[in-house]
């Protein structure tokens with residue numbers, strides 16, 4: 001069984017348990033659900049230069065624990081201070097040591113930068129959970145869903161006011177996507193089975209994506225020259241976790257990377 005299949009199986013079990021513990025009706029009464037309007041991830045990715053979606057992630061299946069001690073609110077505040085366009089928060093507990101509490105905690109400290117729930121979304125219940133802890137957007141992994149599920153979950157998210165970043169890995173994942181519906185597409189540079197990273201994978205796939213769709217390149221990014229190349233090829237945003245998580249001050253690392261990329265772009269102009 002592939003790691004993705006394993007995570008999806010675990011998630012299915014987890015969702016079943018959660019549904020029993022906390023019914024939807026209860027989630028719908030949480031203050032973030034009733035009193036807060038979600039921010040737009042789509043808008044956050046429309047800046048003229050490269051947009052940065054900065055990730056808060058303690059561990060991953062490929063790398064084990066990446067950051068210890070792990071202080072989610074402090075990390076997020078540092079990202080905000082240094083101009084992150086959006087923040088991605090891992091909430092998957094078994095393989096990434098994430099939690100919904102982490103997202104709620106970050107929301108309590110970050111008001112006006114969009115937060116994306118990064119998890120393995122397979123059930124509309126998880127979208128309500130996302131709203132209830134103060135998320136503005138969710139990741140939908142096309143590789144883990146069929147076309148019907150993807151369309152359904154995307155619509156349910158939209159109805160709740162949540163933007164979706166739809167993630168693909170391979171060219172044939174695009175067959176599942178209705179581009180009248182999907183406005184931001186992420187390509188994961190990391191093969192979830194072999195964990196190998198290939199940045200050119202995202203560029204190849206974006207060639208087949210309509211021009212009006214926002215493009216995000218995800219995973220394995222840390223080299224400023226690569227960011228410049230991605231931007232020159234029409235990529236609007238990057239999703240970066242590990243590189244920032246390994247830095248003492250993640251926001252400072254964002255600043256440094258952005259400045260190094262600017263410098264390279266200027267030298268080339």
Ligand SMILES: O=P(O)(O)OC[C@@H](O)[C@@H](O)c1c[nH]c2ccccc12
Nearest residue numbers: 188218219220221239240241242243
């Ligand atoms: O830490 P990295 O290599 O910068 O990658 C971040 C992000 O792209 C990665 O965490 C990710 C991309 N898609 C996912 C789906 C599920 C879990 C995690 C991910």
